[in-house]
Amino acid sequence: MPKRRKKRVVEVILSIIFISIISVLGLGKINEIKPDYQENVILEGNADNFLKIYFFDVGQADSILITHNNENILIDAGTNEMGTTVVKKLQDLGITKLNYVIGTHPHEDHIGGLDDVIQNFEIEHIYMPKVQTNMKTFEEVLDAVIDKGMKIETPNVGDGFAIGEVNCEIMQCGTGTKEEQENLNLSSIVLRATYKEQSYLFMGDSEKENEQARKWEKTNVLKVGHHGSSTSTSEEFLKQVSPQIAIISVGKDNNYGHPSDEIIKRLEQEGISIYRTDEKGTIVITSDGKQNQISWERK
Ligand SMILES: [Zn+2]
Structure with missing residues (x-):
């Protein structure tokens, strides 16, 4: 050669x-990075220190876990039927204690599984808006809280708290107005979480009226209000928040037609990446405070 x-x-x-x-x-x-990943985002630092947010696949319902440095927030617990599933998902993650449990509003697709959660974990605070309903599922939550020797707390807008290095602010919380009593969605607790340079907005089932009631800061990730219904995610609101990522918690072939085509189109027009639990199963955001990595359950 x-x-x-x-x-x-x-x-x-x-x-x-x-x-x-x-x-x-x-x-x-x-x-x-199991089970899948959005793009080749390489996070910096020790993985044990990363923020993780789980948008659990609980069908046509909401259940979200925010976890950092072994401290945890659970926002909603799915339907009655999903209660034991949510408990198992949390146990599988090694969770025994929840620092904050938030029932965004007393609808069955948000607080249905809360009684199971309350019975199975050590809990520091339970937050709910100040509205009443005579629904059985609400009464079951109240009974579970009483049995635990706890009290439901109603936070004020502007209240702050932290888990690990994640700072949270209550952006909205029902006070029991006539409008909220008539449409419980309007009473939804809305939480904004910040971890270093990244921010996350959890809208519950809040609607346009709530969006118009205040100013919103730019936020990287939006948990879209009311399962992507056209009652929420108004244009003006979306322009203010201007997220890069939208998460929609929604059940496959649900009876409500959620998410609405109009909202999907609105998000797409703004160039926002959409992730839906009906398509992807449980969705997980992992962050080092600079970037967000997204993984999900279904291939
Ligand atoms: Zn809902």
Whole structure:
């Protein structure tokens, strides 16, 4: 073999080895990020310190876990039927204590599973808006709270608290007005969480009236209000929040036609990436405070 040709062969072999090593390293990273990932976002720092937000697939309902440095917030617990599933999902994650449990508003698709959660975990605070209903599911939650020797707290707008290094602010909370009593969605607790440079807005089932009632800061990730219904996510609100990522918690083929085509179109027009629990199953956001990595259950 001529010397030049030999050199070329050696170069090719070295390139193949080099590319293989890079691929293996790359794949190793991807495999760590189970079960799937949005794009090749490489998070910096120790994975134990990352913020994690789980948007559990609970069908046509909401249940969200925010966890950082072994401290936890649970926002809603799905329907009555889903209660034991939510409990199991939390137990599978090794959770025994919830620092904050938020029942955004007393509708069955949000607080249905709360009694199971209350019975199964150590809990520091339970937040709910100040509205009443005679629905059985609400009474079951009240009974579970009483049995636990706890009290439901109603936070005020502007109240702040933290888990780990995640700062939270109550953006909205029902006070029991006539309008809220007639449409419980309007009483929804809305929470904004900030972790370093990243922010997250959890809308519950709040509607346009709520969106118009205050100013909203720019936020990276929006948990879309009311399962993507056209009653929420008004244009003006979306312009103010201007998220990069929208999460919709919604059941496949639900009776309400959620999410509405109009809202999906509105989000797409703003160039917002949409992730839906009916399509992806449980969706997980992992953040180092600079970037968000998204993974999900279904391939
Ligand atoms: Zn709902």
